[in-house]
Amino acid sequence: MSNNSIELRIENNTAFVSLNRPEVFNSFNREMALSLQAQLDACEKNDEVRAIVLTGNGKAFCAGQDLKEVTNPDEHPGFRRILEEHYNPIIERIRNIEKPIIAAVNGVAAGAGANIALACDIVVASEMASFIQAFSKIGLVPDSGGTFFLPRLIGFQKASALAMLGDKVSAEEAERIGMIYKYFSAETFGEEVEKLAFKMAKMPTKAFALTKKALNESLINDLTKQLALESDLQIEASESHDYNEGVNAFVEKRKPNFIGK
Secondary structure: OEEOOEEEEEEOOEEEEEEOOHHHOOOEOHHHHHHHHHHHHHHHHOOOOOEEEEEEOOOOOEOOEOHHHHHOOOOOOOHHHHHHHHHHHHHHHHHHOOOOEEEEEOOEEEOHHHHHHHOOOEEEEEOOOEEEOHHHHHOOOOOOOHHHHHHHHHOHHHHHHHHHHOOEEEHHHHHHOOOOOEEEOOOOHHHHHHHHHHHHHOOOHHHHHHHHHHHHHHOOOOHHHHHHHHHHHHHHHHOOHHHHHHHHHHHHOOOOOOOOO
């Protein structure tokens, strides 16, 4: 299934959502931004989908904003509209969808493209990938959650330097500094992404949704509030089908059959 600038494939309870403007390194225009939002909404509502992979077609993951759109006075939506209608809703969806989202960064991830990847639950990359906070190169400020997630991932000092200097970070370096979970060789990247996604889709994804909620709240809660939230979420998890299935499978020494409920 495709939607011009976004392609969707569902396999083994996993939705593979691919940015599909390879001729411009999957840079965003309005059509692609709105299409991505629509596809994420569809994945959220589809009970068959228990995990989501976000990746790019061609050589790049995403080069950020298509500058042709913002330099053409007849097409420029305006930066406020771009942020409030394009990128901010994408980041909100990524963080609020109650399903695990894996960013599979196959090539360069620059500007908003880098920060959309970093907003995902798990980020894996090909050894050919790189991450660039490219905003300063044209006199702009990191957006799409970049000033929120990056310092929390790698620390304030490193994030400040990357945001201001716009240094290119290789996949190997990104893993080393904790920006991403793991990188793979170019030859095995596709296979490793599928292996990870299919594994997660068969795990207790109800618990993943609650874990995601806890991690989201941990970014703003103090310890007391976070402990209270953990208690509430643990009670909810303990009342799920997957908890009962997991315990019974452990006692019966068999493989559990989780259904995400």
